[in-house]
Amino acid sequence: MTLQAVTPASWPEVQGLDQTRQWSPNLGGAPPQRDGSSSFGPAMLIRENRTAMAVGILENSEMAGYPGVAVVLIWVDSSLARAGLALEAFAMYVENVFASGARLVHLEVLEFNRPVHRMMARIGVREQARMREHVYAAGRFWDVLVYAFDHQQFKQMSSRYAHNLPGGGKPPAALGGRRKPPSPQ
Amino acid sequence: MRLQAYSIRSLGLDDFSLVEPVLEAVPRELFAVPRIDKGYRAFVAGMSRMPWAMPYVCLEGGNAAAVCFLNVPQPKHLSAFLVALLARPSEAGLPLALYIRHAFWSYPLHRLFTHVPALPDSEPYRDALLGVGFKREGVLAAHVTTEGGPRDAMVVGLLRDEFMSWCATNEPSLQLP
Numbered sequence A: 001m002t003l004q005a006v007t008p009a010s011w012p013e014v015q016g017l018d019q020t021r022q023w024s025p026n027l028g029g030a031p032p033q034r035d036g037s038s039s040f041g042p043a044m045l046i047r048e049n050r051t052a053m054a055v056g057i058l059e060n061s062e063m064a065g066y067p068g069v070a071v072v073l074i075w076v077d078s079s080l081a082r083a084g085l086a087l088e089a090f091a092m093y094v095e096n097v098f099a100s101g102a103r104l105v106h107l108e109v110l111e112f113n114r115p116v117h118r119m120m121a122r123i124g125v126r127e128q129a130r131m132r133e134h135v136y137a138a139g140r141f142w143d144v145l146v147y148a149f150d151h152q153q154f155k156q157m158s159s160r161y162a163h164n165l166p167g168g169g170k171p172p173a174a175l176g177g178r179r180k181p182p183s184p185q
Numbered sequence B: 001m002r003l004q005a006y007s008i009r010s011l012g013l014d015d016f017s018l019v020e021p022v023l024e025a026v027p028r029e030l031f032a033v034p035r036i037d038k039g040y041r042a043f044v045a046g047m048s049r050m051p052w053a054m055p056y057v058c059l060e061g062g063n064a065a066a067v068c069f070l071n072v073p074q075p076k077h078l079s080a081f082l083v084a085l086l087a088r089p090s091e092a093g094l095p096l097a098l099y100i101r102h103a104f105w106s107y108p109l110h111r112l113f114t115h116v117p118a119l120p121d122s123e124p125y126r127d128a129l130l131g132v133g134f135k136r137e138g139v140l141a142a143h144v145t146t147e148g149g150p151r152d153a154m155v156v157g158l159l160r161d162e163f164m165s166w167c168a169t170n171e172p173s174l175q176l177p
Helices: A009-022 A084-098 A114-122 A151-164 B016-025 B037-049 B093-106 B119-129 B160-170
Strands: A004-005 A045-049 A054-062 A069-076 A104-110 A128-136 A139-151 B004-008 B055-061 B065-069 B079-086 B111-117 B135-146 B149-159
Touching: A004 A084, A004 A139, A009 A045, A045 A084, A045 B119, A054 A084, A069 A084, A084 A104, A084 A114, A084 A151, A104 A114, A104 A128, A104 B135, A128 B079, A128 B111, A128 B149, A139 A151, A139 B135, B004 B093, B016 B037, B016 B055, B016 B065, B016 B079, B055 B093, B065 B093, B079 B093, B079 B119, B093 B119, B111 B119, B111 B135, B119 B149, B149 B160
Parallel strands: A069 A104, B079 B111
Antiparallel strands: A004 A045, A045 A054, A054 A069, A104 A139, A128 A139, A128 B135, B004 B055, B055 B065, B065 B079, B111 B149, B135 B149
């Protein structure tokens, strides 16, 4: 798996993912706008090395009113991605968000998005708040669960799972990698 | 809209001198309010362009008791972040309820929510919000930066139905038709 910074050249792939994402209620649909820029490092495509396909996206923004707090969004097309890919991509991306100056990483996850709740439980992050009926998706209002952690907590969590991540016990050497995006057909 | 000694109206560009005592009373760590006329005008002009922002001043007699507005990042969720700046938080229940009633009356909002930093100065704010029916929804650990280090922020939320129940019990004149 490779994380590749979103650039104008990759917008067609981003738009393709958004087409799928808007029918997935997991994030309440696709974001209303995107220009590829984020507060703590760029948005990144998650690319499967085996197929060279973009199968998901990671992005961040600074939480309004909270300097240094990065709100991270992850979306993976589960019909295209292999099991475990989301956790690997998330770990690599979060490391980069902290390296880009974030003090805290903050996630807001819809109550029925069980894969992400399982992922949070696996890495030992507990919900801090439950915003009741906060998001309208798939025909009704849903609670949103909030998770957050700092770099120290993240390092402790990731050290427990480092052997599962790219590079084994080593930190990610590069984001974006050496793989070139597929040529236009 | 009036309730006992309180009334509310839209915030105007020329209201700086009216609301200045409220802005001065707000702890700086609670909300960064522009405290000069020029900054205030830009702030209100910006607010007026935002959907459903509803910048209002709550008046007690001729004096400002509160300045309130909403932030609605995505209207489709019908969930609005409430910013309430209170001159005397311990006495702000009625003006706050008046504004909240007007928000639910004006827009099809399903929910209001806000954050209260865990600071000594903000305890009366928390109590004012809980006093008009807001419920605790959790704590954002270490999200707030202060000179004394990171602090938590409490998340509180209020659903439309909960506010209607609060009105029925506490202030029937605010019930929606």
